[in-house]
Amino acid sequence: MEIQDMLKMMRDPLGAPFFPVVFQVLLVVTWVLHIHFVTSAIGSSAYSIFAFLNKEADHLRLGRIAARLTPNMVGLGIVTGIAPLLFVQVIYDPLWYAANTLTGFWSVTFIFVVMGGYSLAYLFYLKGSKDGRLLWSAVLSLCLLCFAGWVMHALHAVSIRPEQWTYWYAPGGVIDTRGVIFHAYDIPRLFFLLPLQAGLGFAITLLFVAWYLRQRADADPVFLEWTANLGCRIGKTVSLLYGVAGLFWASAEGPEFGLTAFIAVLTFGLSVGLYLFFKSVDKQPIQAGAKAIGVWFAALLLVAIAREVIRTISLGRFDYSVANYPYIIDWGSVLMFGVTSIAGVSVVAYLVMVIYQAGLSADGTVSAKTERFGRIATGLLGAWFGFFLLVGLYTALFLQQ
Numbered sequence: 331m332e333i334q335d336m337l338k339m340m341r342d343p344l345g346a347p348f349f350p351v352v353f354q355v356l357l358v359v360t361w362v363l364h365i366h367f368v369t370s371a372i373g374s375s376a377y378s379i380f381a382f383l384n385k386e387a388d389h390l391r392l393g394r395i396a397a398r399l400t401p402n403m404v405g406l407g408i409v410t411g412i413a414p415l416l417f418v419q420v421i422y423d424p425l426w427y428a429a430n431t432l433t434g435f436w437s438v439t440f441i442f443v444v445m446g447g448y449s450l451a452y453l454f455y456l457k458g459s460k461d462g463r464l465l466w467s468a469v470l471s472l473c474l475l476c477f478a479g480w481v482m483h484a485l486h487a488v489s490i491r492p493e494q495w496t497y498w499y500a501p502g503g504v505i506d507t508r509g510v511i512f513h514a515y516d517i518p519r520l521f522f523l524l525p526l527q528a529g530l531g532f533a534i535t536l537l538f539v540a541w542y543l544r545q546r547a548d549a550d551p552v553f554l555e556w557t558a559n560l561g562c563r564i565g566k567t568v569s570l571l572y573g574v575a576g577l578f579w580a581s582a583e584g585p586e587f588g589l590t591a592f593i594a595v596l597t598f599g600l601s602v603g604l605y606l607f608f609k610s611v612d613k614q615p616i617q618a619g620a621k622a623i624g625v626w627f628a629a630l631l632l633v634a635i636a637r638e639v640i641r642t643i644s645l646g647r648f649d650y651s652v653a654n655y656p657y658i659i660d661w662g663s664v665l666m667f668g669v670t671s672i673a674g675v676s677v678v679a680y681l682v683m684v685i686y687q688a689g690l691s692a693d694g695t696v697s698a699k700t701e702r703f704g705r706i707a708t709g710l711l712g713a714w715f716g717f718f719l720l721v722g723l724y725t726a727l728f729l730q731q
């Protein structure tokens with residue numbers, strides 16, 4: 331059987347429930363959130379370990395903030411990872427399931443690795459970050475989080491190389507069902523996506539934290555200035571390394587898909603753009619906090635688009651395209667998805683507003699407007715639960731044969 335036939339036959343016979351290209355756009359956009367949080371978690375975890383080893387007063391103070399940020403960022407990274415996971419499964423189901431089968435042992439282990447990484451980061455924040463005890467838990471957590479990134483990367487690398495699947499499944503004609511081998515990976519790509527983006531994500535976080543905390547009545551301007559300057563210094567250094575890693579990525583993965591110039595120009599351009607941004611704000615970095623977040627998300631969106639271009643070109647070799655993925659618009663699913671998104675986004679927006687406003691006021695209060703919005707958002711969530719329950723009851727009672 332030809333690879334293109336295999337890929338087509340492995341697609342969901344029911345097709346996608348809506349225009350497939352919409353899922354592709356959502357995949358790219360939600361992945362930006364995912365990669366922002368997981369890499370920033372790795373950056374803040376690494377920094378907190380450095381701070382507790384270094385023991386200098388300002389580093390220690392910031393290290394405690396970073397240790398507190400880490401489990402929050404990991405939690406958000408996991409939650410925002412689920413969204414692209416769902417979209418991948420809708421439009422790239424043959425790839426995702428094949429990669430998860432060929433790397434089965436690690437895709438199951440991944441869950442425990444992520445649980446361990448989160449729990450240990452939380453343990454360190456709760457019990458160790460006051461006086462630097464339990465540093466081993468922070469170190470182990472960082473290792474587990476990096477390993478989770480490695481597994482994600484290997485799964486993706488296997489998924490975009492369908493021409494190798496049958497060989498990996500039965501090398502030399504002998505079936506290997508262990509799923510323990512990492513069949514494909516690209517170190518420069520991973521280096522670009524993980525440790526370097528961790529450095530940049532953390533630098534941006536420092537600018538944002540300094541800008542945000544500066545608005546508090548009890549702010550310590552000297553410490554915040556120091557924090558923002560540190561963010562700027564880290565940003566300038568890492569953005570240069572980002573460009574170098576990008577060129578290595580281009581030379582490693584580019585020739586395989588005929589995308590060397592594309593990856594090189596894009597990653598090098600990003601590196602120069604980010605360097606110039608950090609340079610342009612280094613006189614008054616504390617003012618740049620909000621802008622920095624916008625610049626960083628724009629950069630990550632370009633990286634996400636580059637990943638998608640590589641996948642599209644790779645699959646195009648076998649005539650597999652999201653544009654011709656079969657679909658039947660299923661208004662029931664679309665309605666459920668729409669209602670869930672409205673309820674979910676409203677509640678998350680409410681939580682963000684509460685955290686933002688409570689953090690700025692001395693006694694943790696939030697505005698009456700926010701409270702009103704919160705009542706509507708939680709009401710929506712309650713209505714959604716009721717609706718979901720009714721759909722379940724209707725299905726169980728009336729749609730059973």
Ligand code: HEM
Binds near residue numbers: 479480637
């Ligand atoms: C907590 C540690 C995690 C880290 C460090 C991490 C890191 C990464 C990295 C580096 C990539 C890009 C791989 C590449 O393009 O080569 C990626 C992709 C992805 N991650 Fe994560 N991830 C983590 C957890 C999760 C979790 C818990 C989920 C799901 C609930 C998830 C879902 C995804 C998805 C769906 C993709 C895109 C796959 C694709 O496009 O084929 N990740 N992750």
